[in-house]
Amino acid sequence: MNRIRPHIGLLAATLTDAFSNEFVKGAVSAAKRLETDLTVIPGKYLGIQHINDGFEAYYEYQYNVLFKYAAKARFDYIIAPVGTIAYAYDNEQKKRFLDSFSDTPVLCVASDVEGYECLEFDNGSGIISAVDYLAQHNRKHIGIMAGRSENSECTERYIAYRKGLEKNGLVFKESYLMYCDMSYDCINEAKKLLEDNPEIDAVICINDIIASVVYNAVKECSKTVGRDIAVIGFDDLPFAKDLNPPLATVRADAFLLGSVAVEKAYNYLNGIEDKRHLVETRFIPRESCFADKRFIKTPKTLFMGDTDSIKNNLKEYISDRTGSYEETMTIYEPLAELIDFLEKEFFDSTASDDSVNIAYEKIINIFPKDNSFGGETIKLYTIKESLYTWLLRNCMEENLPYIQKLLSAIENTFNQSSKSMPTRYIERTHLENLFIRDSLMFGGNLKDSYADILKRLCNVGSLTSYLYILEKPVEHHNDSEYPDEVKWLFKSFSYGAECINIPEKEQSISTYEVFNNPRLVSDRTRILIAADLFSAQTQYGLALLEPENSEFIDELELVTYQLSSAVRTLDILKNLNVILTDTRLALAMANDYQYIYCIDTNNGKLYRISA
Template sequence: MTNNRLNIGLFICHLDNEYANEICKGAEYAAKELDVNLIVFPGMFLNASFNDPENEIYDYQYNSVFYYAKKENLDALIVSVGTIASFISQKSIEAFLDTFKDIPILTLESKVSGYPCLQTDSTAGLRDAIEHLIIHHNRKHICFVAGRKTNEDALERLNVYRTTMKAHNIPVTEDMIVYGDYSEYSREIVGKLLDDNPDADAIIFSNDQMAIGGYQELKSRNIRIGADISVIGFDNSPGSVTMVPPLTTVNANTPALGYRAVGKIIQDIKAGEFCSSVLDSHFVKRLSCGCSLHENTEHMPIDSFSTVSDILEYCDDSILGNIKNSFFGTIVLDQINSIWKDIIEIAILPKAKPYPKNLIVDKLMTLLSSPVTSFFSVTNIAFSFRCFSGVIIALINDPDKRSEYYRLNSHITSAIAQFLSTSLYQQEHDSKTGSWSSIYITRDTLTYGTDTAKTFSSMLAKLKDLGFAASYLYAYDEPVAIQPDGSWKTPDTLYLQAFYNPKHTAVLSGETRRIASTDIFDNEYTGFEDRFTAVIVPIFTNEQHHGLFVCNTDVDHFGHIYTTSLHLGASFKYLSLLKEQIQTKEQLVMSLSEIHEKNELLNHLSTSDELTGVNNRRGLMEKVEYLINKPANHGRKAMLLFADMDSLKIVNDKFGHNDGDFALKNIANILMTSFRASDIVGRIGGDEFVCFAFIDDLDFPKTVQARIQELSNELNETCGKPYYIEMSVGVSEFSCDPNIKIEDLLSQADSALYSNKRYKRMSVLK
């Protein structure tokens, strides 16, 4: 609990994702309403680097922030499973969540065994959309663009499509379905779908993002959307109404998912009971399905309208019915109805009368400038007024009265267009300002790099320019590398290099800046009395992890966070290189003859094993000896692991030396994978390997041996060889000391190894 408020954590995928941003908007709205702190942990897709290695090779770095979620700094945790875990198995998701099981957890979108869930039921809204195509537009050849086959939401939506089509006796063949990845890069699969279904008269997309690519492909083929073919999306994303034509879709209540999640997890904590809940989805009719802009007026019950309230109620139901029950619906309805009521009252008068244009436009501008446009966008408001215009025109028969309304409507349209133009200019200006402020972080680091205090002071100034209410820059003792899946053990402490908040700005030095990793949101320097929304992102370059950037901000400023963190990464990298340069200069004190001798030695020594790629005997011995004798390592706990392959001679004799080489390479790979990147692995001869590592965790030797056994089992289950590839291992633990002889350590490890061999299987053959 920070500043006497609850801390609610939110695991979400990258903030540039439109869907994730909508969840954050709803969560922040609820956090403000309930006066709790919201801490956003934006990672990437778990294991994303395995799906697109070329473009996402370092995205795993972002996932490291998840592991800073601790029971010491969070009272509850909301996990958007659908956005961060689409690429991993259910078992892996469970294992990931179990890492944080000491914190009350609520999952979003997808159910995970053992955890309460809040999700949207796709069934009602999507079924209504499909039946609208079948009944209202008489579509018979309706194709479907699904999400990934492993995604629970995607499978649910696909099942609704199949069952609804079956209920209407419309056959579905496999070539009527293609599978995308929920991104806008869907042109290729949509092209295949159209090639396989030349007479398709409708396409349903499992989300709005894929519909963007679908629009591009359809337009490239001169297929008119809404006329030649109906298109329906899913999610009701902010951009769906700006598409041309506006996208008919299904409202998945995405902001409500974030909003309800915060309220629910707090309520569940107080009640001590945790259960799952479901939100409804709703069909949103626009133009891409084939409906006209004035569709609502075709069957309008004009004869039943006796009062202004009757007409207003009809407009609310037919135009704004989709938001009436949302958490922001009342605010939107009140403001829009205030304008519509003024218009309707004059529209139904017997004779033409001028409208109070200035009053109506003033009310409209107040609506357009209100915070509610974060949930019901300006483009949604514009589309609603376009639909409302059709209702009013249908009510008016008198030409003079119509002329008066057309004049008013031109003012309304002009006001909205002007507001959009001004907003677009402001967004462009803010984007440029933000980009330059981020770039200046790197520029000023290059300029002031040797003056650390001035460098960090400049960074803080630029972060203020970006609109962050508070910023905290944490650094590790030294740059570190983490596992490719983003998982790691967070350090116990970090250095708070510099910070600012409403109370104070400072660049710190010395041990006073060392902060426990559990206290990065709440320590003596945070001093944030008001509630806040915080975001934590890693500071990294390529595989090197330098530290953390924690900022207090709001969703409107999320767009600057990623670019800022990347520039901070470049700056921290440069500072790290400067530090290395200084250390290098200090080492140059060594005599030229000694440097020459070392260089000559390095030039003549081959330090790697040709077959396996690990260190050879000389390379390993030299590196291990250097680390053991290094003064800074004196007394530091370390280990040597001696390993040799079981029955290499039998494998060579029975299956040939190629298989023997295959086995040795896999032994080396298992050892390299079991140890950390900073540890040393070498092959010292034949079937013998030696590994050296510092012991920072007393359980590390057992953990390594267990990992070796696990990987060996996996290899033997999957490699398809008729023999077992296994090794015997022995471990020698010690404290670094210049008097230690490596040969003695190897002998101890060798003895332990032979003790281990006694328990090996009798035959290497499977």
């Protein structure tokens, strides 16, 4: 298949993980902007079975079969965030994993592995700034929840912590260092750190998840986060600002990291030199480290000072409540333009109805064009009263009637956007329920049922869908090697609501053709996400799905469960049909030796011919 656009493969950990989710969204955004085809391969985590043998993690190894398929796909370039996928691996194990893609150039993300181009966060500067801040606020006994000793990013953050202590003349004790799992399963280590060191007045954590667990440990010690023990995380995941108190953290923008990774891949494939290896981080003080109030912008203080100060306050306020630079600027830029216009038209000159109309249009432009008011509405709603006060306090007296008209328009906009949220949520939930129902309802002809599975996917956000089934389901156990070669059947695909079965003689394809075949959409930049279809120890196949928007990325795991259930059900029905067919033939032959009996596999009818 001749392709004009390069085809990048993006490996990822589970998309239910906040960091991986943002990383993938950043990559998708950049791929669309650069008009580069991108296929996302979301596995889980490598090498964690011995760490977490709980029921939920028991079958997670199955998802990682997708990485084996990716090695056969012959992508033009592979982006591999081994710092998350293989956080439990040492560098030697990470290198063996990356070597499995030996025929393809690879960008190693969030880890530095010898022999591979890398892209990482600047782990040092943000941590040192955090220690500086704690020292300035008289915190003298600072511990660290350091993650896993074999993880290179954890090591870099620990080294930065030690440099920060030394820079500020603070004492380090070995008991202040606590290695731990990088997930929520670290409460025992957090409690031990605090119990063994009752003098600790601050804890730095190598990620926000660990920090959220430290909150619970502090509470169990009958102490208060922020007042008694400062807690600082790393990553600034979306939930960080919603913890109680809001979590101070080092902002490592996963969205930006994903975007830069795709840019580096694009530049490599187009012969453009790209020397970027570090993505900046910065410390965000919040109440969990008893932040100075001047750092915590509130709606009441945003509109203090001149116009430039107000715009700067708004930018910081929005940035502190969003997950990425791109989202911040999407909201901030039209808001800053509005502030400049209001000052010019209502404070410095006599306004008119045109002024009101133009200001109203600028307000509308603050919101997403697709009317998808979500977190942005909440962020903007919190500043509404302060905006009112600022306008009324500063406008020329003769402009008051125009200000009243504008305030009414603003109020109406906020009210409409807020009311639309629950309605859309209800509608989407209904569509998801229809998908769950219809994906398990089949007609009488099983051969047509593979297309039926895809029928409702367009309603839950998949523009196009492609269903591939293993010719024979593969039983795969955690302690066994997955077959190097498997045979595929391309059963069906959908363009929107149009679902098409592939003729039997055209179904047999290779792993390479799963990711590269003429039926894949080619008239636009192609963004696809792979969904592994399995049940317990059995692999059934995979689906490639084209997301309409980021909501579909959030819900991929639900879709995967339903597709897996549907394909497994079809496999059971197919096996039952074989048993029933054999039984009918055996009974017919046993009762009548004068004829040979056969069954038409297309309609299931029994025929007999003379012996």
